[in-house]
Amino acid sequence: xxxxxxQNPAPRRTTKSAAAFRxxxxxxxxxxxxxxxxxxxxxxxxxxxxxxxGGGRRYYRPEDLLLLRRIRDLLYGDGYTIKGVxxxxxxxxxxxxxxxxxxxxxxxxxxxxLAPRQRAELEDLLTELETLRGMLDGTAR
Numbered sequence: 001x002x003x004x005x006x007q008n009p010a011p012r013r014t015t016k017s018a019a020a021f022r023x024x025x026x027x028x029x030x031x032x033x034x035x036x037x038x039x040x041x042x043x044x045x046x047x048x049x050x051x052x053x054g055g056g057r058r059y060y061r062p063e064d065l066l067l068l069r070r071i072r073d074l075l076y077g078d079g080y081t082i083k084g085v086x087x088x089x090x091x092x093x094x095x096x097x098x099x100x101x102x103x104x105x106x107x108x109x110x111x112x113x114l115a116p117r118q119r120a121e122l123e124d125l126l127t128e129l130e131t132l133r134g135m136l137d138g139t140a141r
Contacts, residue, residue, distance in 0.1 A: 021051070021059040030065070031072050041071060044082050047094035067094055 016022065028035045042048050047067060050058040060068070074080040074088070 019062055021061060022065060024050075024058045024060070027060050027065060027068060031068060033072060038068065041068065045071065045086065045089060047089055 016026075022030070024035050024038055028038055031038075042050070045067075048064060048071075050060045050064055052058055071085055074085050075082070080088070
């Protein structure tokens with residue numbers, strides 16, 4: 001019997017390129033959300049429309065992934081509601097979310113774009129919060 005020597009095959013890629021399409025399980029893993037949440041978001045945000053192939057398998061484009069990541073950040077990180085994110089998408093469009101557009105006016109950098117009434121409400125809230133902080137600091141000591 002001749003001894004056969006197995007050669008190592010060429011190393012396999014462990015990650016896809018940024019331009020590659022991804023399955024729902026890959027997207028769910030990258031975003032750390034369950035697959036059913038992604039399917040639910042598809043019903044709430046018409047801007048999300050992955051390609052569907054035979055058997056209904058979903059393939060997400062890179063721009064879909066960017067949009068989903070932004071939606072996740074707004075919902076889970078910034079505390080927006082689904083209706084709030086829907087409104088932002090209607091006002092700003094999905095392109096603004098995926099092209100690195102500016103954040104909605106909640107982080108202080110876009111306060112100048114608020115209506116005067118909204119700005120006054122925010123200033124009143126800030127004053128009230130500062131008063132409450134002062135009260136808490138006084139009682140905590």
